[in-house]
Amino acid sequence: MQDPLQDSAGSVSPPASSPQAPADASWERKTLERLAFAALEEQRTARRWKVRIRLLWLALFAVLLWMAYREMPDSASISTPHTALIEIRGEIAADTEASSQFLLGSLRSAFEDKGAKAVVLLINSPGGSPVQAGIINDEIHRLKKLHDKPVYAVVEETCASAAYYIAAAADQIYVDKASIVGSIGVLMDGFGFTGLMDKVGVERRLLTAGVNKGFLDPFSPQNATHRAYAQDMLNEIHAQFIDVVRTGRGDRLKETPELFSGLAWSGQKAIALGLADDYGSLDQVAREVVKAEDIVDYTQHENVASRLAKRFGAGVGESAMQLMQRATPVLR
Known part of the structure; x- marks a missing residue:
């Protein structure tokens, strides 16, 4: 019985590549991209909150200065x-x-x-x-x-x-x-x-x-x-x-x-x-x-x-x- 991997001349043919491999690589790449984007977004959010907190402290400091100035005689x-x-x-x-x-x-x-x-x-x-x-x-x-x-x-x-x-x-x-x-x-x-x-x-x-x-x-x-x-x-x-x-x-x-x-x-x-x-x-x-x-x-x-x-x-x-x-x- 002839081996299906051999041709009629008796040489061995290489196995056909799996059609699932490119799909798996694409899924992994997309997952990594999502994780990277999520990490970047988290960093951006953290930076935004830091900026907001600093602005809040700056505003509070300005209010305190204003109140202190108001209490000073003209x-x-x-x-x-x-x-x-x-x-x-x-x-x-x-x-x-x-x-x-x-x-x-x-x-x-x-x-x-x-x-x-x-x-x-x-x-x-x-x-x-x-x-x-x-x-x-x-x-x-x-x-x-x-x-x-x-x-x-x-x-x-x-x-x-x-x-x-x-x-x-x-x-x-x-x-x-x-x-x-x-x-x-x-x-x-x-x-x-x-x-x-x-x-x-x-x-x-x-x-x-x-x-x-x-x-x-x-x-x-x-x-x-x-x-x-x-x-x-x-x-x-x-x-x-x-x-x-x-x-x-x-x-x-x-x-x-x-x-x-x-x-x-x-x-x-x-x-x-x-x-x-x-x-x-x-x-x-x-x-x-x-x-x-x-x-x-x-x-x-x-x-x-x-x-x-x-x-x-x-x-x-x-x-x-x-x-x-x-x-x-x-x-x-």
Whole structure:
């Protein structure tokens, strides 16, 4: 029988090439091309995202610069006669914008500028720390003496307690007839948890080195000696407050038994008691008293980075720590 691979002459013919080989090579080439294109597209996408992120950071940086620039006083305005404005808003405390950290720098800038004809304190605050208020009051007196420049306080809604402690350093105090003014007193508040602890069966185990180290511990029964000591301290700070008001207001005060009792009065009553001088708004005082209608704001504010951090929750831990702090004297 003749071999099919041999011809009639007996020579061997080469096998026919498989028709599937070119198709397989074409498929592999197309697959490699797809993979290569996919890798290139992935690289392009990654580069695009990098560019977008960089542009986003650049835009954020530009916004921060713009916001910082907006907070700076206008140098063109400062070169001409103007009224220097410093705002005191909210609680007066070490961790707020109404603190000596911010306000002392604002005061110095305003007093040192030769274009500022007077400094106006625009106040809307319920009070706060006697320490912060005392530092600010002392600095106002020092700068007034150094630069011979008048200071006016303009009250919006509230000028109470520590805020009035600061306002007392002004040469004149202007209010609205419905403003809340005064509250010349001191308080120290806190909570006692001993009854609750007894109910839930919790025992306080406090160890101290120093007989008074557990002073006003909220988890221990109140000690009569400690209470008397705290009251003496409050009375001392209250006396300091009264002395500041008497020094600042002088013979304009119409002293009554209630004047230094911690009560607050309307702006109308405050004028009658000598705690304020007249009615007036910021614009009115700048126009009619200072005689410089242009108002330049010297108030220093918290920087943008800190503001953003607090907005996104970085201040939560700090707030929790504040809640755990023991009571301290507050002018309210």
